[in-house]
Amino acid sequence: xxxxxxxxxxxxxxxxxxxxxxxxxxxxxxxxxxxxxxxxxxxxxxxxxxxxxxxxxxxxxxxxxxxxxxxxxxxxxxxxxxxxxxxxxxxxxxxxxxxxxxxxxxxxxxxxxxxxxxxxxxxxxxxxxxxxxxxxxxxxxxxxxxxxxxxxxxxxxxxxxxxxxxxxxxxxxxxxxxxxxxxxxxxxxxxxxxxxxxxxxxxxxxxxxxx
Numbered sequence: 001x002x003x004x005x006x007x008x009x010x011x012x013x014x015x016x017x018x019x020x021x022x023x024x025x026x027x028x029x030x031x032x033x034x035x036x037x038x039x040x041x042x043x044x045x046x047x048x049x050x051x052x053x054x055x056x057x058x059x060x061x062x063x064x065x066x067x068x069x070x071x072x073x074x075x076x077x078x079x080x081x082x083x084x085x086x087x088x089x090x091x092x093x094x095x096x097x098x099x100x101x102x103x104x105x106x107x108x109x110x111x112x113x114x115x116x117x118x119x120x121x122x123x124x125x126x127x128x129x130x131x132x133x134x135x136x137x138x139x140x141x142x143x144x145x146x147x148x149x150x151x152x153x154x155x156x157x158x159x160x161x162x163x164x165x166x167x168x169x170x171x172x173x174x175x176x177x178x179x180x181x182x183x184x185x186x187x188x189x190x191x192x193x194x195x196x197x198x199x200x201x202x203x204x205x206x207x208x209x210x211x
Contacts, residue, residue, distance in 0.1 A: 020086075023074040038067060040210065044138050045094050051130035052098060065097050086211025091131045139210060143202040147195060163188045164195035 019040075022033035042063050049059045070077075070093065151161035159181055166177045167188065178185045 020074070020077065023071075024077070034071065037070075041090060042067065044090075044134055047134040047138065048091075048094060048131050049098060051134060052127065054098070058101065062094070062098055062101060065101070066094055069093070069097070087131075087135055090211075091128075095127060095131075135210070139206045140203060143199055143206060146202045147198050150198065151195070159183070160191040161195055163191035167192045168196065 019033055019036055022029055023037060024030075025033065045063050045066055046059045049062045054062060148161055151157040163177055163181055163183070166172045166180070167174065172180075174185045174188045177188045181188070
């Protein structure tokens with residue numbers, strides 16, 4: 001699946017509940033919903049697999065196995081947010097499937113470090129930590145993509161986002177950013193504050209999208 005990817009923003013605003021309902025429809029509507037589901041969750045599954053020691057085609061196989069199983073079950077799947085977040089349900093599915101793959105693969109094959117893949121019932125702290133870290137990192141990357149798109153409408157707003165990016169992501173000083181962009185230090189600080197606020201809001205909103 002490659003390295004961690006940035007989500008496209010075209011499904012922003014769709015909640016996990018509504019997406020899962022659309023997976024139960026027929027025809028074209030289901031195909032569209034399934035594409036969105038794959039785009040949202042496959043990078044999280046592959047990122048988690050790598051954290052747990054999977055490599056190469058094993059990562060691809062895990063994503064396909066989880067997606068295939070969920071697609072088959074989706075017409076009857078009923079998501080109840082009151083019983084827990086979708087991220088927890090998906091983690092259980094992914095970890096269980098990874099454990100099944102562990103049982104079938106010889107550690108010496110080099111495809112999987114079997115000692116680092118645990119069954120969900122063991123409540124292994126490292127597995128929980130890896131899942132949460134990958135989930136939050138992917139959510140941040142998606143939030144960045146959403147905010148970047150919002151600031152791409154004209155050169156002035158693009159410069160505002162670039163000032164934030166140079167300060168917060170590239171760790172350049174306010175004076176250096178101001179010099180490179182030809183704006184005042186106060187403008188740089190205002191841009192950083194404004195975009196940071198938008199980013200926090202987009203990040204929080206994604207809890208409804210991802211579940």
